[in-house]
Amino acid sequence: MKNRRLAAALVAGVSLPALAACTDNSSSSSDATDGRTIAVTSSSDACDLSSDTAPSGRLVFTIKNTGQEVTEFYLYAADGKRIVAEVENIGPGLSRTLVVNADAATYVPACKPGMKGTGIRSELTVTESGGSGKASAAVQEQVDQANAAYREYVEDESGQLLAGTRRFVAAYTSGDDARARTLYPTVRVHWERIEPVAESFGDLDPKMDAREADLEAGQKWTGWHRIEKDLWPPSDQPYTALTKAERATYADQLLADTETLHGRIGKLTFTVDQIGNGAKSLLDEVATGKVTGEEEIWSHTDLYDFQANIDGARVAFEGLRPVLKQKDPALESEIADRFTALESMLAQYRVGADGFVSYEKLDTTQVKQLSDAVNALSEPLSKLTAAVTL
């Protein structure tokens, strides 16, 4: 029948836009605790909000009318004119709910007991929360976990670096060069894994990790690479071995600097963008130093550093992976694949349990292969930070 069809069309016409424009209701248990539910009490002469700040995203206002007149609740934009949202017909004794998707900004909430005038106004500050609604609460939890896990990792590596450095300087100062040469690459692994963090201390890095080629005029050369040269003295140029006293001086300073570093790292906390950028800069380290063989120019243990940089980047990535999986699953699987490809390529050069062949053994084709694999990972990894913070 004609009218039945018309009626059905009308019902559909009313319902469909409504469903399309729908928004999640309240009643999530996390809402109550993360500041996303704001209780509004509208009395005859007051309009009290349970909080004057809120995180951006989905906000739930529950407006209770404790007055004698019918009231309305408005959420105006900062100009106090544009209505962001409103509820009418809140009779005495009633509670109505208003769900708003709010961007970070200042808002003007207003109750209008008696439904007239400009209302009883206050101010609500909505701060950027990096997302919206329930999804962001879950993501925030993952972010917090990633930050905490990365902090733990960095502190652990720093502790192992300190312990290893103690053994290394002991061997070196006592003249046990063979043991010192064995310890050198394996201890430095702990430095290389957290290199961006260590480098963030501008006063320590040049003292601990400067390469001879990079020295500036007047800069005294100390640290790992100074000792490296002494342990692997060049055969093609004149070199004077360090005296026992000189060895002790360099060794003591390296140990003291490592202790300072460890102390400072214990006080650090990390954010998602620091972790993401750290992963990227570890890859840059590989591309600019290790792949060229410039880092360990005397010991040729560059592949240890190479692997350590990748390890550090991998840990950073794994920490952010659950967040990335939600925000950009395509990027997540791309980065994971490139890591695997690079790691398996590197694995061909392994010797023993945790050793690597000398970098001199690699021919130009092999270096090119590694370099390409690094670049292939570096490219998607550079998008990690933006993907997890947006």
Add this chain to the structure above:
Amino acid sequence: MLANYLIGLREGLEATLVVVILVAYLVKSDRRELLPRVWGGVALAVAVSLAFGALLTFGPRGLSFEAQETIGGVLSIVAVGFVTWMVMWMARSARSLSGDLKGRVDVAAAAGGASLVLVAMLAVGREGLETALFLWAATQAAAGTGGSTAGPLLGAALGLGTAVLLGYLFYRGAVKINLAKFFTWTGAILILVAAGVLGYGLHDLQEARVLPGLDSLAFDVSNVIAPGSWIGTILKGTLNFSPATTWLQAVAWVLYVGVTMTLFFRQIRRNNRPSTAPTAPARTPAGSPS
């Protein structure tokens, strides 16, 4: 209690007035067979509103403010279109009713009948969702865990009941007046009601920022006619008069009333002219056209 009662009364009057006139018209023009369509439309609107309101209140999802205002606004404006059509239809068929063209009545009825469901549905449904949300909030308060209070629900129900009672009394009065007067008066009333609904719908769209000019008020008499008072309730419920009216609302109201009233009375005059006899016997009993 009183405030909630007045909300119920206001929303109830908004819904009943058009329906009552429609029913009175059908009874008066002896087309009772079309009444089930009207009641069907009303029932459908009530059912959809209550169900949708319950879904939004108790379900996992709510409705964004813009969406709700847009639904209310668009439905109101569509309702204006249908009510206007209904007024003109009544005016035209008044002529056939009064004259000897009995056959025409059934043609008009057949054409118009299909739309009666929609008129009734829109009259009730345009504010149905908001009323349902209000009623469910009152139900929540009554069933509330933290100190329940049945006052608001009782008040709202009494308000709605009063609106229905007033509607019935209006119907009783309307069917008693003579046919010519009935058409003239109910037509004029419907035009004023529709003009109010038009203004109301435009205001909803202004609030949703579909239309501009929310802050450009033509007048604001809120202090004289408080929206929460008896007089404010009755004026809002019947004519959709809002004490704070925007320029867009005011201009639309004046234009609509001006144009529609002119067309309406021109039709009424035309009805009276060709026939030398009076339009209808002065005291036609209800439901028996001459």
